Amino acid sequence: MATSRESASDYENSNDPSDYTACDSEFLAIKSECPVIKSEFSKSSLSIGASDDVDGCGAAWLSVWGQVVDREVDDCPAQFHFNARPGPPDVPGADAAPVEYFLTLLGDAFVDNLVQATNQYGDDRVRQLAGSVRGLPSNSRFHKWRHTTVAEMRAFLALTINMGLIRKSTIPSYWDDKYYSQSTPMFSRTFTKDRFLLLLSTFHWREDGMESPGERSTAKWTKRVSFALLGRALLNSFILYQQRTCHQPKLDRRTFQVHIVEGLIGTFREPRVRAGGPGVCPIEARLTDPVDHLKPEKLPNGKRRDCVVCTDRNSGKRVRTSYLCATCNVALCIGQCWKDYHTRVVYKT
Known part of the structure; x- marks a missing residue:
């Protein structure tokens, strides 16, 4: 002062x-x-x-x-009288949890924007790589690309915040469990390393009216903007918490952010593919070689398997079929599921 x-x-x-x-x-x-x-x-x-x-x-x-310059009246800026109530329109109650303060300032629209822009950017990158001369590399993480959701995006933001609280030299080291004393198991329990890095590489925010992202430099710029807004929301939500909370003693700033991390993750866990399950055809093969996928094969001995398109174990929906694509080694319902799997980058809606 x-x-x-x-x-x-x-x-x-x-x-x-x-x-x-x-x-x-x-x-x-x-x-x-x-x-x-x-x-x-x-x-x-x-x-x-x-x-x-x-x-x-x-x-x-x-x-x-x-x-002294005599300016015309029309050149002077208009005077506006601010009569609205300052601050966020829907302030959490005095007994609200830290994550409620944070989400109030971050806004549902911002998270929805991140989800939609990230999905679009990921689709564009897959098409760009698959359509290149070299094609999509066999070891590329984009073979496992799928659309993200609001719940997954919140968990992703939570892990990025937690990386600021638990400092390590590299991002992959958060999944390294070679030395027990240095391990951070909550990261691997929430995401696989490949999924987190895939989301990080496609993480995108788009301003209204901005064209479809097509350049890497644009992705880097929007990452900086998004993380800057995230940092502002963390700070401002802590200030709001300090002013309004009825909880005593009040949380310090670091503990406040720990509560936000745990609140954002909630019960989310990345779905894991069971070992020994059906194979997944590489994106490049299932989209660019349609002739090899024209003839469905029937499973022997009346066996049935889950359709990879319309089955969703997270929501409890399970659809079984007796047909599969032998080239991709995946079970598919005949009709729309078969078409979506072989023509769409992201076949699950």
């Missing part, structure tokens, strides 16, 4: 940025631009005597006075 000064020259002699308030900084900026103020507060102040006075005005002042 800046201390009061006896003279304006003290402002000029101080080199400590902490000595300036916001008003001081604004004053100094104006002072450097305006010759009158600069002259008035210089160390060699003007000495105006009676002989220098012209009609009650100092001639010395006239030597540094700038021209």
Whole structure:
């Protein structure tokens, strides 16, 4: 906090940025631009005597006075009177959990934007790689690409926040369990390393009206904007919590963020593919070689398997079929499921 000064020259002699308030900084900026103020507060102040006075005005002042421009009324900015209630429109109650303060400021629309833009960018990258001369590399994580959801995006944001609380040298090291004393098992319990890195590479935010993302530089720029907004929401939600919470004792800032991490993850766990289950055909093969997928084969001995398109174990929906694509080694219902799997990048809706 800046201390009061006896003279304006003290402002000029101080080199400590902490000595300036916001008003001081604004004053100094104006002072450097305006010759009158600069002259008035210089160390060699003007000495105006009676002989220098012209009609009650100092001639010395006239030597540094700038021209006064008469502006038209229409050029002046309009004056607006703010009469709305400041702050977020829906403030959580005094007994609200930390994650409620955070989500109030972050906004559902922002998370929805992240989900939609990330899905679109991921689809574009898969098409771009599959359509290139070299094709989609056999070891590419994009073979496992699927659309993200709001619940998964919240868990992804939670892990990025937690990385700021638990510092490690590299991102993959959060999944390294070679040394028990250095392991962080909550990361692997929430996401596989490949899934997290895949989301990180496609993580995207899109402003309204922005064209479809197609360049890597755009992705890097929007990542910075998104994480900057995330940081603002963390800080402002903590300030709001400190002002409104009825819980005593109040949480410190780090513990407050830990509660947000756990609240964002909730019960989310990335669905895992069971070992020994049906294979998954690479995206490049199932989309670019349609001739090999034209003839369905019937499972022997009346066996049935879950359709990979319309079965959703997370929601409890299970549809079994006796047909499969031998090329992809996946079970599919004849008709729309068969078509969607072989023509769409993301075949699950």
